[in-house]
Amino acid sequence: MNSILPIAVITFKEGLRRRVLYGVMVASLLLILFAVLISGLFMRDILKVMVDICLSSISLGGLLVPFFLAINLLAGDIENRTIYTLLARNISRSSYILGKFLGLAMLTGIIIIILMIATLVAIYCATLIYPAHNFLHFTLSPLFISTLMAFLGVLVLNSTVLLWCSVTTSSFLATLLTLSTYIIGHSVEDVVRFMNLKNTGVEISPMIQATAKAVLYIFPNLAAFDLKQQAAYSLPFVSQEITLLGLYGLSYISIMLFLAIFFFKRRDLP
């Protein structure tokens, strides 16, 4: 178990070696410019448009990790057979998975922090350019809470990447499964809600309804971690919702890591 941290640090450094941070910094500069300029084209909700653009960029930046880095770092280890060097050093497979997760979490965290700083700079620049009445109701805490929840959402997706990489043999398949998880995770709640509407005028078979409900519990409800709209209008958060989200995120990550370790331990490495 002591080897978790060194693996996390190696994963983190390997991610940095791929020039991720340079890319993120350039993206942040573009984000500041784009957000400040484009929001001026709107009529009233300048702040809302700015926060929308900035928080969407934070989410996109965070998603770079599960979609591009995590799969390359994990499936790449197996495909390039570098994993043997690690496992030969008396590092358990569970420590490898946990270390990888921690390293990816650190990478996600640093990307989100850089983009968050860019967001604050963009909002500061906007306050200098646009009339003050646009920023009267602006408070920082919803912005921070929303970003924190977006971070947790990306961590949940990272944990599913670990599971998919543990059960599949190709990085392509892992990417495909992660993409499916992401799309299902963001749309399943709306689909179930739509099915539960009695007056839709469409007959939905109970079988499909039950399947959709099962999918809601099996796949991560990523849409729940999306609190951008509350942040955009500086609406107060319900503490119960934040607590539930935190607990849900942590428990789901634990389940995914547990399953990833379970399958990875039983896996025959090529």
Place this chain on the structure above:
Amino acid sequence: MKIWRNLFLFTGACVLSSYCASGLYQLHNNNREKKISHFTMIPEPMARAMTLEFPGITSDYLMLKTLTYMGERIMKDEELTPDEWQMIYQTLVQISNLDPRFIDPYIIAQMSLPWDAGMVEETNILLEKAAKILTNDYRPYFFLWYNHFKFLDNPEKAAYYLEKAAAIPGAPPYFSTLAARLNLYAGKTYAGVVFLQEMIKETNDPALLKSLRRRLQALQKIGFLEQKIQKYRKRYQVFPKELQELVDKGLITKIPPDPYGGKFYIMENGRVYTSSNLVLQKKGKK
């Protein structure tokens, strides 16, 4: 030789690419499909699901497309067809589905749909939705007041909405007395001026400002003429038959021109109308 050949090929490729880019732009400009986005035709739950975690930024994008579409036409002084208005309405509904708290679609709907497209009922549906969600904002009720007062000739319902708007913190203090000061026939022009002044405060879009200012100018002129007609009536116990009589009796120096290119005329009840019906007249048409 090789360098020259490569340079020649490179220059040729650059010229060809520029020619194609410009040709494509022209082609798209001429045969542009009259659509803001196909996304507006998708039913609400599907649209929400399809935007994944980005409904906010999608609504911003659709709003920007709508503003550009309308702005381009207003700047060119072109009239939109009923189909185009319907499409704009659908887009605004979709934007409000994706982000119901976004005030811009409601404002742009109120600025344009009842006036230019006669879509009062449709606008009211959007505004009722806004009033339910934006409970701390007086504007949806204010807009509903105006639509019922000006377009639907329903002063009772209009007063109900104005009362609701006045009760919301942040509403201009004169709202509470506005209802009492207005009676349906005499007050329409004044209500229009008040409404447009509030709307002008709401926008910084140059194309929309141009349109709103023109409308305000027209209403102020109508208001000015109606005031002079009342003065004439007090003096001569009868309404003038033509506006020229106001000039002849020295009440005004000349009949002001209609900013929409029409001509002001007087009705039997002493109210002033314009042949343009507050719709911009095509150039050359009088």
